[in-house]
Amino acid sequence: MKINKYIAIIVLAACGIMTSCSDEYMNPTSASNFDSKYVFSNSDDAKKAVLGVYALFAQDSYTSRMSCVWMQNTDVEVTAPGAAPDGTRRDLWSLQAGLLTGFSDIKIAWDHNYLAIDRANQCIEGIKASGVANTADMKMLLGESYCLRAYRYFLLCNFWGDVPYFRDAAKAGMQLDIPKTDKNIIYSGMIQDLVNCEGDMYFADQFSDGIERMNREFALGMICRLSLFRAGYGMTKSGEMKHADDYLNIQNNDSLAVKYTINGVEKVAKTSAEYYQMAKDYAQKLVSLRDRQLIDYATVFMNENKWIKPVNSDVLYEVAFGNTNGGGDVGWCIGVPVTASTYGATTIQVGYTPTYFFSFDSKDKRRDVCITRVGYSSDTQQNPLGVTSLAVGKWNRLLLKTSPGASSSKGTGINWPIMRYSDVLLMLAEAENELNGPTDLAKQMLKTVRSRAFSTDDYSTKVQTYTDSVSSSKEAFFNALVNERAWEFGGECLRRFDLVRWNLYGKKIIETKTMLNNIGKALNGLELDNPDVAKYANYAKKIYYTQSADGKITFLNDYYQPTDAQLASWGTWTAISWGTSLYQKITATDNTVTYAPADFTTRCWRGYTDPTGLTPVPYILPISSQTVATSKYLKNEGYGLVLTNN
Secondary structure, three states: OOHHHOOOOOOOOOOEEOOOOOOOOOEEOOOOOOOHHHHOOOHHHHHHHHHHHHHHHHOHHHHHHHOOHHHOOOOOEEOOOOOOOOOOOHHHHOOOHHHOOOOHHHHHHHHHHHHHHHHHHHHHHHHHHOOOOOOHHHHHHHHHHHHHHHHHHHHHHHHHOOEOOOOOOEOOOOOOOOOOEOHHHHHHHHHHHHHHHHHHOOOHHHOOOHHHOOOHHHHHHHHHHHHHHHHOOEEOOOOOEEOHHHOOOOOOOHHHOEEEEEOOEEEEEOOHHHHHHHHHHHHHHHHHHHOOOOOOHHHHHHHHHOOOOOOOOOEEEEEOOOOOOOOOOEOOOEOOOEOOOOOOOOOOOOEEOHHHHHHOOOOOOOHHHHEEOEEEOOOOOEEEOOOOOOEEOOOOHHHOOOOOOOOOOOOOOOOEEEEEHHHHHHHHHHHHHHHHOOOHHHHHHHHHHHHOOOOHHHHHHHHHHHHHHOOOOHHHHHHHHHHHHHHHHOOOOOHHHHHHHHOOHHHHHHHHHHHHHHHHHHHOOOOOOOHHHHOOOOEOOEEEEEEOOOOOEEEOOOOEOOOHHHHHHHOOOEEEEOHHHHEEEEEOOOOOEEEEEOHHHHHHOOOOOOOOOOOOOOOOOOOOHHHHHOOOOOOOOOOOOOOOOO
C-alpha cells in the first residue's frame, strides 16, 4: 500500500483531536465540514477515517524513532553514542534519557501517540453509533481501530510506563489533564478490547489490503504479546521491577481482569499465571485457525525489499510505507549501509553488538540475513565493516524493484514488520513453558522456528538434539527461548522491551560488556591465566577476505583466527583488524602502555553502572518538560529517572 492511501483524509466533524500538549493533551477542534454521522454512515468514508489513524505511522516519530532508533541499546541492537551526553537521541542509546526532558523528539512522539489514540477513539465511537455498525466491513474497521489504539498504548506504556488513559474521544468541556493510570490496567483494557473484536475481523487473505492493515491474525498475535507484557515485569514509580501481582490488589481490582471464552470455556485472566494461560490460549487459537509453513528466512525480508506482500506467510502485519518523501525509513536509518549509489544513500543509526554476531551457530542461516559485515560505496562495491560497526542485513535499498534516485534517502517503500508468525510460535512456547515446563508442545514450537534456520543435513543435531539438550528444566528452556528470540528477530527491534518484561535487561548488559572485554583482553594477550578470558584466545584477531573484480567480498574466516597453514592455502587476501580492537591499547607520552575497555563498550551502556546487573535499567523516557509544565498531575519523578548529568 502506498503511503498516499494513509495520508490524512480525516473527515470527522466536532472531533476533538489531540494536538501538542502545550495547554492540554488535546484541544477539541473541527477537522472538516462533514459531520460524524455522515462519515460513519458508510464503510468507504469510515475507512478513510481509520486510515487517518494509520497515517501517523508515516511521521518521523514512528518511522525511525519509536520503531527502531529508540529501541537500543541492548545485547542485540546497539549503536555507540559520543564521548559525552549531547542532548539528542544518542542519550537514549546510552540509557541516559532522563537528561532529555527538553528534547523535542520525545514530546512529538508523546503527542503523536495520543493523537493516534484520539483518532482511533473517534472511529470507535463513530462506528458504534452508526446505523451500519453490524455490517462485516464496519466490524472490520472497528476491530482495526481497537488494534490501532492498543498498539499505541503499547508504545506509550513501553516507553513511559504509567501514562494517562483515554478511552473516550476528546470533546469540548472534557477533562483532558488527568493523572497517570497503571500500565497494567491499560494492558488489561486493551486486551479485553481485542478479545471482544477479533472474531469480527477479516483474516489477511479475506480483504484486499492483506498484511498492510491490521487483521485478525495480528489481533490474535497482539493478544498474546500484550498478555505476556501484562504477565511480565515492569518499572514501578518507586523504580523497582515488579509483576503487577506483587504490588497491585489483584483480587479486588476488576480493571486488571479480562474475560474471554476459548473452546466454549469461559475464563478470567487477572493474575500473571492467568495471563500466561491467555497468551497460550490465543496463540493456539491462531495456530488452529491459520497455521502456515514458515517460508525461507531470507525470503521474508527480500519480499519487503521487493515490495512483495504475501498473505498466509510469515508476516502477519507490517506498516505500509510508500516510496515517496515521508514513506518510511527502513533501508535508510536501519539496514545495509550505503554511502553512495544510484539508489541513494543511508544514514544508519541501528547496529549490532559484536557478541550478537558471536552468539550464532556458524551454520545458522539467519546470521548472515540478520547481520551484514559489508557496506556499499556504489551499487556493487562492497567494503568490510569493523567489529563494532556491524549493521542490520535484512533490508537493503540496493534491492528495491526500482531506484528512488541517486540523491534519495528516506522513502524507500520498504514496509516495517510488527508481527510475524514465528513470534506467535515462540510466545506459545514461552507461555507453555512458564505454565508447565518444556512439554512436547513447547519443544515443538521451538523446533518449528529453528528448523528453517538450518539445512536438512543439520536438522538432527541443530534442531532435535539441541532442543532436547535445552529441555532439562523450565529455566534452561526459558534461557533457550531468550536466545532464540534474539536470533530470530535481530534488527526487528523487539529485544529492548522483551528484556524489560523478563527483567533481564541489566543482566544482559553486563554479560555483553564482560564478554566484549574478555575477548579484547584475550586477543591482546592479557589475563590469559583467567579461564573466563582464555576461552576466547582463538577468536579472530583479524578478518581475512578476498574481493572480486565486481566488488563482492568473500570472507575467509568469521569467529576464529586462522592457522598459518590456512592463511597460506588462501593465497592472496586482505585483512582488517577485528577482535583486538575490543580492548584498546593506550600508549602514554612516556611510552608506557596500558589497556582499557574499548570506547564502544564504555559508551554504549554508559547510563547503566551496576556491575552486578541486578538493579533496574533506566529505560523509561521522561515526559517533555513542556507537557509537565502545563499539567497539574504529570511529573518526572521516580521510575528510575536520573534527571541531572552526574
